[in-house]
Amino acid sequence: MTGWRRLAAISAIAVVVIAAVVVAITVGLGSTGRPASHSSPEPALPKAPLAIPAPATGAYFGAWVDPAMYGQHGHIGAVHALQQQIGRRLDIVHIYLRQDAAFPTSSDLAFVRQGSILLVSWALNDSRGIAAGEWDASIRQRAREIKALGKPVFLEWRWEMDRPNIRSVVGSPAEYIAAWKHIRMIFAQQHTTNVAWVWCPTANGFSDGQAAAFYPGNSEVDWICADAYPAYGSTASFAATVTAFLGWASRYDKPVMIGEFGVPESDGAGQRAQWLRAAQRVVLADRQIKALLYFDANPAGQGPQGSYSLAGDPAALSALSAIAAQPYFNPAVTR
Numbered sequence: 001m002t003g004w005r006r007l008a009a010i011s012a013i014a015v016v017v018i019a020a021v022v023v024a025i026t027v028g029l030g031s032t033g034r035p036a037s038h039s040s041p042e043p044a045l046p047k048a049p050l051a052i053p054a055p056a057t058g059a060y061f062g063a064w065v066d067p068a069m070y071g072q073h074g075h076i077g078a079v080h081a082l083q084q085q086i087g088r089r090l091d092i093v094h095i096y097l098r099q100d101a102a103f104p105t106s107s108d109l110a111f112v113r114q115g116s117i118l119l120v121s122w123a124l125n126d127s128r129g130i131a132a133g134e135w136d137a138s139i140r141q142r143a144r145e146i147k148a149l150g151k152p153v154f155l156e157w158r159w160e161m162d163r164p165n166i167r168s169v170v171g172s173p174a175e176y177i178a179a180w181k182h183i184r185m186i187f188a189q190q191h192t193t194n195v196a197w198v199w200c201p202t203a204n205g206f207s208d209g210q211a212a213a214f215y216p217g218n219s220e221v222d223w224i225c226a227d228a229y230p231a232y233g234s235t236a237s238f239a240a241t242v243t244a245f246l247g248w249a250s251r252y253d254k255p256v257m258i259g260e261f262g263v264p265e266s267d268g269a270g271q272r273a274q275w276l277r278a279a280q281r282v283v284l285a286d287r288q289i290k291a292l293l294y295f296d297a298n299p300a301g302q303g304p305q306g307s308y309s310l311a312g313d314p315a316a317l318s319a320l321s322a323i324a325a326q327p328y329f330n331p332a333v334t335r
Contacts, residue, residue: 050222052117052152052196054255054290058331059283061324062092062119064260066297066309075107082296085317086324091331092154094119094259094293100138103145112151119154119198119259119293120146125169127158130179139183143190156198157183159259160227161214162205173213180216200225200259206244223291224249227260233305235267238279246286255290258283262295262308269315276319284328292329294320 065082067074083089093111097103097120108118122142129135146153157180161170170176180199187195203226205211215221226245230236238261249256263275283289298307310317323329 050196051194055331058328059289060091060291061329062090062094062293064094064295064297072105072107076110086321088324089114090116092117092119092293097122099124104149117152121159122157127171127175127179131182139186140190143187143192146195147192152194154198155195156200159200160202162201162211176214177216184220196222198223198225198257200227203228203242203245204231206248212248223257224252224254225257225259228258229262239282256288257291259293260295264305265307266304269313272313272316273319276316280323
């Protein structure tokens, strides 16, 4: 190679190297000249046995029971009253936990002592803030509290995330999933292994195609769940309400939970009892369903079309009691 050709080759190599360095610096700084923000993927979660495996046969039976008198004694009394009416202990007692509310309460401990499993619906909102680490201290505290309970717990963070009226705190499906993974990683870091992770959108969200986009993935979810109510003002059957959800869930090797279901007072006494008996047939026919929980409450401001309490409706209460008495809903399990 002649001298000028050697010099040209060296110059060309130098230009390539300088260009590569400039590109690397530009990418690292971003278009604003500041370090670019890269969201690091969450590390893979360690694999572990399910904290609450599905019963080999049958399904758990449970409920949320709205207390007539608020407070710990009121909640305990309401659950005990329903248990006396249906003639059995609830396998699962559903509770709701706001942002930084105390856990466990005296009522939570009472339910655990009677042998029930807690289904904890935790409303720690703000997906973006969670994924960004703004809530890490609260999440660590919650993980330590649940670990200290020393009993298996079903945990559903931000249930019914597909509802349009909470989109401002849930964010997009990608933001929700990032927050879910961040919460799970913190629980793993705290060695909180007594949690069964329940993902629970609305059943109606599978009919309109919104719910499935929020699924965090098979490695992130232990139990697939849906809350199943007829659309407000509708007289749709339980079957019509859950068909799309159950079809979607059948593609996954996961136990299914109906985290909330209810028949509105507006249907009338006789119709409510028929609705519940028909719901029982649907559940018994789908052996992937491994937990069924009634929502025995009348949320404020909903009127008869959004009220599901069975108080004062002997026929409907009798129908629910018949479900609770079925051998299928009294599985022989060791907890």
